[in-house]
Amino acid sequence: MTELFAKTEEKTPYTVVALQECERMNTLLKEMRRSLKELDSGLKGELTVTADMEALQESLYLDQVPKTWELRAYPSLFPLGTWFIDLLNRFKDLELWTSDFQLPYAVTLGYLFNPQSFLTAIMQTTARKNEWPLDRMCLSVDITKRTKDELGGAPREGAYIWGLYLEGARWDTQTSQLTEAKLKEITSAMPVIFVKAIPIDRMDTKGMYECPVYKIKTRGAHFVWTFYLKTKERPSKWVLGGVALLLQK
Template identity: 60%
Template sequence: MSTKEMEFKCILFALCYFHAVVAERRKFGAQGWNRPYPFNNGDLTISINVLYNYLEANPTVPWDDLRYLFGEIMYGGHITDDWDRRLCRTYLSEYVQPEMLDGEVHLAPGFLIPPSLDYKGYHQYVDENLPPESPYLYGLHPNAEIGFLTLTSEQLFRTVLEMQPKESDAAGGSGVSREEKVQSVLEEILEKLPEPFNMVEIMAKAEEKTPFVVVAFQECERMNILTQEMRRSLKELDLGLKGELTITADMEELATALFYDSIPESWTRYAYPSLLSLGAWYADLLLRVRELDVWTTDFVLPATVWLAGFFNPQSFLTAIMQSMARKNEWPLDKMCLTVDVTKKYREEITAPPREGSFVHGLFMEGARWDVPSGAIADARLKELTPVVPVILIRAIPVDRLDTKNTYECPVYKTRMRGPTYVWTFNLKTKEKAAKWILAGVALLLQS
């Protein structure tokens, strides 16, 4: 038995709870962990051995060493994403701290670390005091469960749909064969597909190659590549359906995607990350083309920019820094972005700011933006991704950045998170940042 029996039991209990939380949090998908990790009982066993050895070898409890070993090596060894590493560290700093020895640390709302008991006593304590299973036990908002259950049911229905017979006469008794449905979707898309941007004309219009103009060029070029691939593949499939070309595997895949209202893989290669169905994705694509059309008419930045409308939002955010650096002759590598959430929404903004840019079209997951207090607040039930007001983004030298009372909020393109990371925005908070880290709060460019 350990010579520091009370400390050993106390930290061991918190460690077991921590293990349960990190392993079970995986079920909440990307809001739980950005990527799935293989946490297992071996991690817990090794951590207990490390805990025992460190308590025996040190006269006092080495809190920082223990947190580092558990969070960065034992469990952190599995973790490949920096935001997940931050989450793991935050759990340990909340659960493993000197105050736990006085019985003052809550592992979950209403669940204190118990005093020193025997094995049976711990079982009894857990049975009597552990609150019923809910997202609160992980530091998450109940909306996280709604989101995860909705996603699971959508996947289930999608699988059922894909298991339906694919023969022409079995199209659910709707009287429309599979080929006819594919043909009508194909014609509808081709009819609305915009003409490619004339790059020579656009380049001739731009007198000065400012960072924003370069972003516009890149976006138009990428949009052209995508729309050309769409036009080529759809015309090819059209000829195949008419019997003028042999149907290839690629054409078959495209037809299947059109039939199931999903985005064809040959298009996603050239497109931007999106979790929308084909119909919603195409409507979104047409909106993006319209935004680019307006912007490239005279290259004047819109009063407020739709950040989600870019293939590469990072390039626009970098352009804000570049133009500010050139204007003030500041070194670009010593600059960063500062973010101010305004009290206005898109319709209320009529003119661009003096410096930087207004951006709109962001959503918050895991919490909401409270306009009156100008800070992050708890989400309302069943509002999974509330809209964030227009944000003013400016570039400033790094040494002027105010990080007091802020939460470093990651911005992602979609709810998939992980590889769709865009930037980090420092948002004002009146509560501890740890609360929002555990709640998995992030900004999304697509709800």
């Protein structure tokens, strides 16, 4: 972490988020290394096998994320194998971001331990630039027609986010609005989303659905934010359908 702090000439809101994410990632990886090393020593007879070691061994056998890892990680419903692949992808994204601390072309929001902090950083950056009061600002989203690989760079203001899924409906890229989900389609991948901060009094919510964003499909306490999505239908239709955006499929 000392090396990373040395690389940051200016502590921008985005830099602060990246450093916080690194701290969380390091905490998780340290616990994974510690517990696995301890279990290995126990199985070799170098240490007395404890209840925690037995619990870890059972979780690994059942393809479940160990509780001590779960406590230091992020909400996830993946089995251990998929969870570990997801962890590697998160690590690679974070490593790329912190190599020069330049905002990535598109941030995979679901790869962050604290996605709310990144969305707040968008508002903080815009507020500082324009000298606007932070408590009088909100986020506006524009659903693009592009994928992450089709981007040529980060936007001048705001940020591109990627890796969200729509549950209960589908996004029509031709009409740029919500539409009925396809038969037997529970979730559908969203294109890149452009997020920018604007004053609250400039926000037009007419013809919009107030779509909640959650970290995982169990929803509940995993609420992240609210994005306004265009719709020609009554918003109540999507409310009754439980339409929401998810950060994890």
